[in-house]
Amino acid sequence: DAGVIQSPRHEVTEMGQEVTLRCKPISGHDYLFWYRQTMMRGLELLIYFNNNVPIDDSGMPEDRFSAKMPNASFSTLKIQPSEPRDSAVYFCASSSGRARQPQHFGDGTRLSIL
Amino acid sequence: DQQVKQNSPSLSVQEGRISILNCDYTNSMFDYFLWYKKYPAEGPTFLISISSIKDKNEDGRFTVFLNKSAKHLSLHIVPSQPGDSAVYFCAANNPNSGYALNFGKGTSLLVTP
Numbered sequence: 001d002a003g004v005i006q007s008p009r010h011e012v013t014e015m016g017q018e019v020t021l022r023c024k025p026i027s028g029h030d031y032l033f034w035y036r037q038t039m040m041r042g043l044e045l046l047i048y049f050n051n052n053v054p055i056d057d058s059g060m061p062e063d064r065f066s067a068k069m070p071n072a073s074f075s076t077l078k079i080q081p082s083e084p085r086d087s088a089v090y091f092c093a094s095s096s097g098r099a100r101q102p103q104h105f106g107d108g109t110r111l112s113i114l
Numbered sequence: 115d116q117q118v119k120q121n122s123p124s125l126s127v128q129e130g131r132i133s134i135l136n137c138d139y140t141n142s143m144f145d146y147f148l149w150y151k152k153y154p155a156e157g158p159t160f161l162i163s164i165s166s167i168k169d170k171n172e173d174g175r176f177t178v179f180l181n182k183s184a185k186h187l188s189l190h191i192v193p194s195q196p197g198d199s200a201v202y203f204c205a206a207n208n209p210n211s212g213y214a215l216n217f218g219k220g221t222s223l224l225v226t227p
Contacts (some may be wrong), residue, residue, distance in 0.1 A: 004157070031213055042116075042219035043158075043203065048212075055212055092158055095213065100146055100165070103215065105157030 002026070004106035006092050011110045018080040024073055025094030033093040033103060034067055034077050043091070049075065050097070054064045082113045117141045118206050120218035127225050133191040135221050137204030140185065143207040148215070149178060149189045152201045160204075165176070193226045 005024040013019055025032045025087040033048040052069040060067070064083070069075040079086055089110050093103040119138045127133045137147075143165040164171040164178045164187065171178050177190045178227035190200055204218040 033213075035217075043217035045214050045216075046213065050213075056214060070197075076121035093157070094216060100163070100207075102163060103213075104160065105150075105153065107157045 007104035023092030029094035035091040118218040146207040
């Protein structure tokens with residue numbers, strides 16, 4: 001079975017550029033999560049969706065960050081404009097809505113903003 | 115503020131011995147706890163979980179213990195194997211926060227032959 005698929009795996013771009021990270025959740029999962037991992041803050045939840053609807057975006061750092069889920073099989077996390085402090089590994093995860101099912105993570109996108 | 119804390123950044127254990135990874139939490143509303151394992155350049159992989167109605171859950175070589183009064187949980191790996199070398203994350207869920215998970219910063223386990 002295919003797991004959570006993220007693209008690109010690595011992204012290097014210059015400050016001020018727009019960055020788009022992509023995620024395909026596991027088929028049949030109705031929850032999708034975006035996390036960011038940094039040395040300072042560890043793994044922190046940015047936003048999560050249920051049935052394509054954003055439920056909690058309280059972790060989104062600022063207005064430069066936006067996330068969408070246009071359908072059940074695709075989500076994007078966009079940063080515009082990007083800044084060096086956005087450099088991190090961004091993970092997408094998905095889970096089934098049945099009670100207390102674990103989240104399954106993709107392999108992440110390593111983002112470097114120069 | 116960090117509501118889930120893993121105070122040991124690293125741990126080294128000999129193959130065949132027991133590995134004990136610890137996790138403390140501050141939010142008494144947490145009622146579901148998970149351990150994830152992460153290899154370099156991969157995403158975290160779910161390992162084992164425990165609900166607050168239990169104090170122990172076992173799955174093969176992995177056992178998680180929960181002490182609610184101390185707000186402490188631990189993951190025991192017996193016997194440890196070199197393939198267990200990875201970063202282990204503790205995570206917790208507050209049902210009032212929906213499905214959001216709070217993660218600790220991880221403990222890097224090295225199992226030496």
